[in-house]
Amino acid sequence: MHTFCRPAALLALSLGTVASLPALAADELHYNQVSLRAEASQEVARDLMIVTLYTEEQNTDPAKLAAAVSTTLNKAIGQAKQVKDINLRQGSRNSYPIYDNKGGKITGWRERAELRLESADFAALSKLTGELLGDLKMGGMDFAIATATRKTSEDALLKDAVNAFKARAQLATEALGGKGYKIVNLNFNTNGYPQPYMRPQMMMKAASMDAESVTPEVEPGTSQVTMTADGVVEVLMQ
Incomplete structure (x- = not known):
């Protein structure tokens, strides 16, 4: 009975060692990698x-x-x-x-x-x-913000967000004493912050009138559109 247990234990140990190799390789892939975020924003007219x-x-x-x-x-x-x-x-x-x-x-x-x-x-x-x-x-x-206006704004913000991300990646590389970096992955996300506007006094005035036509005053204002760049860079050490 005991003669079969020892080889089985050795085999299990060997398999466990082999199984751990991919995990070690995965850890090495993340060596000197830094997660960064940068963003660019712009006020866009609500049109x-x-x-x-x-x-x-x-x-x-x-x-x-x-x-x-x-x-x-x-x-x-x-x-x-x-x-x-x-x-x-x-x-x-x-x-x-x-x-x-x-x-x-x-x-x-x-x-x-x-x-x-x-x-x-x-x-x-x-x-x-x-x-x-x-x-x-x-x-x-x-x-x-109209669809066409939003697309034009986002296209412009994309370039600004990429430049901002590169600047932050370079700053992180210098802080770590690296000689350069390469981008591992980069994701973009756009957020708009529309602020619906209403004139309560205009509404009350219009509601109190019977047949007389009332033209509401409008003040559309702007919305802030932000492009965020989230990504990972690998710093190349000296």
Whole structure:
């Protein structure tokens, strides 16, 4: 019985030693490697105006309610289609019951439907918004960076981020006493920080008026777009 245990133990030890060799090789791959991060940022004008308008009504007859909401919405859509360079799409539309004070009996129905308008022509969209506020209510006014503008900005930031990463890699190499470095891997990530803007006083003023058209004032501002470069470099020692 004992004569078989000793060779088995030696074999297990040998296999364990062989299995540890890839681990040692993996450790050597990370020798003198440094993880670094650099970033570049830029203020980009928010050049896309987004307006959300809505209509909300109630009725005891759900069919009549739906018809009334559709009529108001279709009128606004037809009016918006007459304006050039306005992107139009319908938002959410929901209806729900209204209960009596005891909460057990349905006394009516309320329905709300949204209309979303987008344009790079702030003047045209502001004018249209003022006209539509005669029949609709203001749900929100936001500003964003258009897709084409964001891409142009990111392309420029990519070069800046690479240069910033190289400068940091060179600084780390000098601090470690190396003679140079090579990039092992490099990843990029872009973040934008849109800050939707709304004028509450403008909304209250528009909501308090009946038929008079009100053109909302706009202040789009800018958003900070940041390109981050995360990577690993291997420092070549003297």
